[in-house]
Each structure stands twice: as C-alpha cells, then as structure tokens.
Amino acid sequence: MKRAAIALSCLTLAAQICLLPTQVSAQPATNQTGSGAAVRISADTQKFIQQVTISDLFELATARLALARGTDAQKAFANRMIEDHGKTSAELKRFIVVGKVDIDVPSQLDSAHQGKYDALNNARGEEFTALYTAQQVEAHNQAIALFERYAANGDNAELKEWAxxxxxxxxxHLQMAQALDRQGGQAAAPASK
Structure with missing residues (x-):
C-alpha cells in the first residue's frame, strides 16, 4: 500500500514534466529544429535532463513529507522547495517542448533516491527532523555540482545558460538547508530572493 502511494505520488509529480505536446519515447534523443532537420542530443545532455528531473521529483516528494511531519521551519522550507522545484520542472519542460526534444524523461525516482525517500518516509519525530535536513543539504550540494558542471561543460547553449x-x-536553497541544520530543523526559513 505504501509503495503504491509513493509510486502514485511520483507519477503525479512526473506528469507535470511528462505531459508534453511532443511524443515522449525511449528512442534515441533528438532535437527537431524548425527546418525539420534532426540534431542529436548528446548523452551528457540527456543524462543532465534525467538527473535534473529525478532531483526535482525527489525534492517535491520529500517536501510533501516535510509538510506532514516536519517542524514549522521545515514546513516553510518545504513550501519553498515545492514552489522553486516546481518552477525548475516547468522551465525544463518548456525547454524540452520548445526544443521538441524527444527524450525519455524519468517518471519515478531512481533506486538511490527511492531508498532515501523510503528512509525518510519511515522516520518519525526527531529522526525525521534530522534526516530531512541532512538529505536537503546533501541534495542541494549535489544539485549545485550537477548544474555547475553542465553550465561549464554542457554542449547545448540554451540549457547551459539555464543551468x-x-x-x-x-x-x-543550500544556505536555507544549512540554517535548518545548524538549528536542528528549527531555524526560520530565510525570505525569498
């Protein structure tokens, strides 16, 4: 039952990304230009898009758990994550739609993120507070590295700029998560930038 609820939650979140006017398939990634010529999307670009999608799915899924179980400060942080990661998901979707990229976009968490989600889902009380905060610090450190790496070395100019x-x-977000960490999940969430 719990697995079904998690799967439904992930599918619902992924639907925001996957409901594209172009066909999403598992075929090799291509980018259709206005002239009708197909331009190959590199494996690195495809991997970046997939990793960003999984990262956003994880942020959104864990934020929903924090809204139900977190401290007041974690709930404020979670609301911000839902807003901001929902925005990055929408921006990535627009990038895919505008570029008419035919790419297999993940609709669920990979095994590593699913394991982290499951651990958080099974945590209660202070254990949840500590684990959610630690996961957010780790997730945002990883996201920064992912985005900086693509911004420096990616092969798609528009996607590099977005990254x-x-x-x-x-x-x-990392600063906000670190503030939560320093205060044991009780720090006030910083104001929007």
Missing part, C-alpha cells in the same frame, strides 16, 4: 542561471537559487 548557470539556476545555480544562484540552488545555492540559496
């Missing part, structure tokens, strides 16, 4: 422009928000 670079997203890094400051991710760094702000």
């Amino acid at each position: 670079a422009n997203t890094v400051p928000a991710l760094k702000h």
Whole structure:
C-alpha cells in the first residue's frame, strides 16, 4: 500500500514534466529544429535532463513529507522547495517542448533516491527532523555540482545558460538547508530572493 502511494505520488509529480505536446519515447534523443532537420542530443545532455528531473521529483516528494511531519521551519522550507522545484520542472519542460526534444524523461525516482525517500518516509519525530535536513543539504550540494558542471561543460547553449542561471537559487536553497541544520530543523526559513 505504501509503495503504491509513493509510486502514485511520483507519477503525479512526473506528469507535470511528462505531459508534453511532443511524443515522449525511449528512442534515441533528438532535437527537431524548425527546418525539420534532426540534431542529436548528446548523452551528457540527456543524462543532465534525467538527473535534473529525478532531483526535482525527489525534492517535491520529500517536501510533501516535510509538510506532514516536519517542524514549522521545515514546513516553510518545504513550501519553498515545492514552489522553486516546481518552477525548475516547468522551465525544463518548456525547454524540452520548445526544443521538441524527444527524450525519455524519468517518471519515478531512481533506486538511490527511492531508498532515501523510503528512509525518510519511515522516520518519525526527531529522526525525521534530522534526516530531512541532512538529505536537503546533501541534495542541494549535489544539485549545485550537477548544474555547475553542465553550465561549464554542457554542449547545448540554451540549457547551459539555464543551468548557470539556476545555480544562484540552488545555492540559496543550500544556505536555507544549512540554517535548518545548524538549528536542528528549527531555524526560520530565510525570505525569498
């Protein structure tokens, strides 16, 4: 029952990304230009898009848990994560739609993120408070590295620019998570930037 609820939650979150006017398939990724010529999407770009999608799915799923079980400060942080990661998911979706990228977009967490989600879902009280905060610090450190790496080395100019422009928000999220960590999950969430 719990697995079914998690799967339904992940599928619902992924639907925001996957409901594209173009067909989403498992075929090799291509980018259809206005001239009708197909441009290959590199494996690195495809991997970046997939990792961002999984990262956003994880942020959104764990934020929903924090809304139900977290401290007041964690709930404020979770609301911010839902707003901001919902925004990055929508921006990535627009990028895919505008570029008419035919890519297999994940609709559920990978095994590593599912394991982290399951651990958080099974935690209660102070254990939940500590684990949610630790996961958020780790997730945002990883996201910053992912986005900075693509911004520096990616092969799609528009996606590189988007990655670079997203890094400051991710760094702000990290600062917010670190403030929660220093205060044992009780810090007030910083104001929006």
